[in-house]
Amino acid sequence: MTVTASLVQQLHRINRQKTDLKGQLERGPKTVAAAGRKLQAAELNVSRIHDNLTRMKVDADGKQLQMKEREEKIHTWEGQLNTVKENREYQALKNQIAADTQANLVLSDEILELLESIDEVEQTLQEAQAGVEEARTELERIEKLVADKKVVLESELSRVEAELVEAEKGLAGDFKQEYKRLVAAKGEDAMAELEGKCCSGCYQSLTPQLLDRLSLGQPILCPTCGRLIYQDLAR
Ligand SMILES: [Zn+2]
Numbered sequence: 001m002t003v004t005a006s007l008v009q010q011l012h013r014i015n016r017q018k019t020d021l022k023g024q025l026e027r028g029p030k031t032v033a034a035a036g037r038k039l040q041a042a043e044l045n046v047s048r049i050h051d052n053l054t055r056m057k058v059d060a061d062g063k064q065l066q067m068k069e070r071e072e073k074i075h076t077w078e079g080q081l082n083t084v085k086e087n088r089e090y091q092a093l094k095n096q097i098a099a100d101t102q103a104n105l106v107l108s109d110e111i112l113e114l115l116e117s118i119d120e121v122e123q124t125l126q127e128a129q130a131g132v133e134e135a136r137t138e139l140e141r142i143e144k145l146v147a148d149k150k151v152v153l154e155s156e157l158s159r160v161e162a163e164l165v166e167a168e169k170g171l172a173g174d175f176k177q178e179y180k181r182l183v184a185a186k187g188e189d190a191m192a193e194l195e196g197k198c199c200s201g202c203y204q205s206l207t208p209q210l211l212d213r214l215s216l217g218q219p220i221l222c223p224t225c226g227r228l229i230y231q232d233l234a235r
Contacts, residue, residue: 003170003171003175003218003219004217004218004219005214005217005218005219005230005231005232005233006217006230006233006234007167007170007171008191008219008228008230009193009230009232010167011164011167011168011179011191012188012191012192012193012230014160014163014164014167015164015183015187015188015190015191016188017160018157018160018161018164018188019187019188021153021156021157021160022157024149024153025150025153025154025157028146028149028150028153029146031142031146032139032142032143032146035135035138035139035142035143036139038135038138038139039132039135039136039138039139041135042128042131042132042134042135043132045128045131045132046125046128046129046131046132049121049124049125049128050125052121053118053121053122053125056114056117056118056121057118059114060111060114060115060118063107063110063111063114064111066107067104067107067108067111070100070103070104070107071104073100074097074100074101074104077093077096077097078097080093081093081094081097178221178228179228182226182227182228186227189201189227190227190228191227191228191229191230192222192225192227192228192229192230193229193230193231193232194206194211194214194229194230194231194232197211199222199224199225199227199229201222201225201227201229202222202224202225202227204222204223204224204225206220206222206223206229207223210223210229214229214230214231215231215233217231217233
């Protein structure tokens with residue numbers, strides 16, 4: 001191998017930068033999607049509360065109508081009381097009036113309770129609607145942030161890719177093919193720095209012969225994991 005350790009080190013650094021930038025670019029849309037899901041959940045919450053509120057209002061209207069109809073009936077019966085001649089009939093009417101008056105008292109309590117619940121749910125609905133606005137603002141903020149960052153990352157990535165092409169010009173022959181094959185398969189993990197007497201990719205110790213070659217500035221292939229190992233001789 002005629003390639004120097006410093007070139008492999010440089011290639012490793014550039015490939016790492018490339019992976020990092022690509023990772024950041026991929027994370028952007030995921031962050032936006034997550035914020036989008038939060039907005040959807042907040043909207044669903046509002047829609048559920050709204051449906052519930054509609055049901056409660058329909059229920060309250062129904063009960064109020066029922067109460068009103070019963071009141072009218074009671075009123076009619078009360079008018080009939082003066083025209084009734086028989087005592088038995090009079091008593092029956094009195095009983096009906098008493099029973100329906102009692103029923104309306106119960107119903108009026110139910111309506112009151114329902115109206116209080118409606119007030120509470122309306123409060124909850126307002127809070128949920130504020131939650132939607134908050135989620136929408138957050139989504140817009142993240143979308144803008146990600147879009148702005150994308151421009152920067154893409155420009156940085158082109159710069160790094162150009163730098164990589166330039167650095168790869170220093171490779172030739174079999175070594176170049178080996179490097180290309182390794183990088184295509186493993187990306188930045190195709191390379192590893194020597195750490196003590198070990199490959200920093202798999203942490204297996206290297207033989208003295210391989211360590212000798214590394215100390216002469218020659219990159220080697222790790223016999224265990226196949227990574228291209230280099231020694232930082234400037235250290
Ligand atoms: Zn290894």
